[in-house]
Amino acid sequence: MPRRKTKNLTGLKRLKGIGKSVHQAWIGFVCLKCKNMNVFPVGLSMLSPQETYEGAQWKCSKCNFVHSKAYDLPFSTWPKEFIKSDSIKAQRFWQAFFRISTEHAESYWKQCNTCERILPFRAFDKHKGWGPLERQMECRSCKGAINAKLNPKRTKQQLFESSVKRRVADLLLKGVNQSIDIKELFRKFGRKCFKTGKVLDIKKRSTWAIDHILPSKWLYPLTTENAALLSREANNNKRDKWPNEYYTNNELIDLARITGADLSLLASKTPIINPNINVDLCVSRYLQVRERSNLKKRINELKQLLGSYKLTGKLSSKNKKLLGYR
Incomplete structure (x- = not known):
């Protein structure tokens, strides 16, 4: 099933090489010697604090001081018993130094794919399933500008009301949603993301999601006929879109065949509130x-x-x- 091409509706240029690299984690640390701020990428997984302590050699880009447990601490005002690398005091310092920078997702940095700045974790909003940090590609500053472009007529109050509508709808349906047989869902969709065709591993729960084909926003409960298997990224892209907004005509036909859903309802160009809601x-x-x-x-x-x-x-x-x- 071909995937629709992503359209850039903002006119903003994105970071070259967009793809997995835009989700990678970065280390940020202040040099102990010259106090220079250093950042460098570490890839698509967070580092182990203990392994980093054992083998890391982080060189400052300004003064070239190497941050490693094998080196003395560069604090001239400290007693020698504290700064010598073979002392317990220095080793405890190095352990904590590397742990601070690697222990939690909040310790890491990320590069915005729009303004290209490398910013701390808190500068990005959450996006579950995207990279080791599970953060959005754009920083919050760029996201604000992008939302202003894509939603020029939507006020802050309207955006708030939209989020409330989704939350209230989910609560209204609590108790109506069916329990989905995950193994049967994977069998039904051939163990692949319905949108992208990507093979999914049932054991890697963070990589896949169950999609409300007809969104709960429009008061449709999760049922076997209203459930599709998507990758986490595809599900995040669909969110509460009406099926016709996200899937192609051929995909809608296949979806109806696989799930038994009402094709005329899926193909509707405008959302229809669940007529059977009590x-x-x-x-x-x-x-x-x-x-x-x-x-x-x-x-x-x-x-x-x-x-x-x-x-x-x-x-x-x-x-x-x-x-x-x-």
Whole structure:
């Protein structure tokens, strides 16, 4: 199945060699001798703190001082018993030095594929399954500019409302979603990502995902007929898009054949709210909150979603009164 070509709708040039390299992790450290900031790539996996301590030799790009457990510490004001490389004190320092830079994903750096800056972990938003750090390709600054281009008419409030809509829809469907037989799903899709054709390993859970073919945003629960096998990256690209927005016509036909889904529904050019949703049951389930939950906020979010989907008319008179409708 051919994959649609990615279109650059922003006009922004991206880092050359885009691909796996854009997801690689970088080490960032301050030279102990001259205090120069150093960064260098380490590939598509994070380093082992212990192995790094045992064998690393990180050379400063400015003063050439080598950061290694085999070297004395360059602190002229410290007593010799602390700076000699064969001392326990110095070795404890080196162990912590390398651990600080390698122990957690938050310790690493990443290169933005748009502005090309090498920035700390926190400068990128989360994108599960993308590289060892699971961060987006663009830094948050560039992402802000890109979103302004792609969503010029969407205000901050509208973007917030969209995210709320997805979250509330997921909560409304809690308890309706079916348990998916993973082995059967892999068998049905030939152990391949339906979108890209990439072979997937059932044991590597971080590399694949179960796609809501008809998104939960439009109040469709996860069922055997509404589940597709995608790679993590393909699933992140689809997100809550309506099937016709993401899949080609031939892919929609194949998808309907594989899953038994309604092809006319998949092929619809505009999203269709699930006509079989039991609104009253969803309301009862959604209002089952914990004691510390913000009940007023939850009611307002629910009313907002019901109103935007024009579902208030499907509420029983009892629930209309409960939610404050006149």
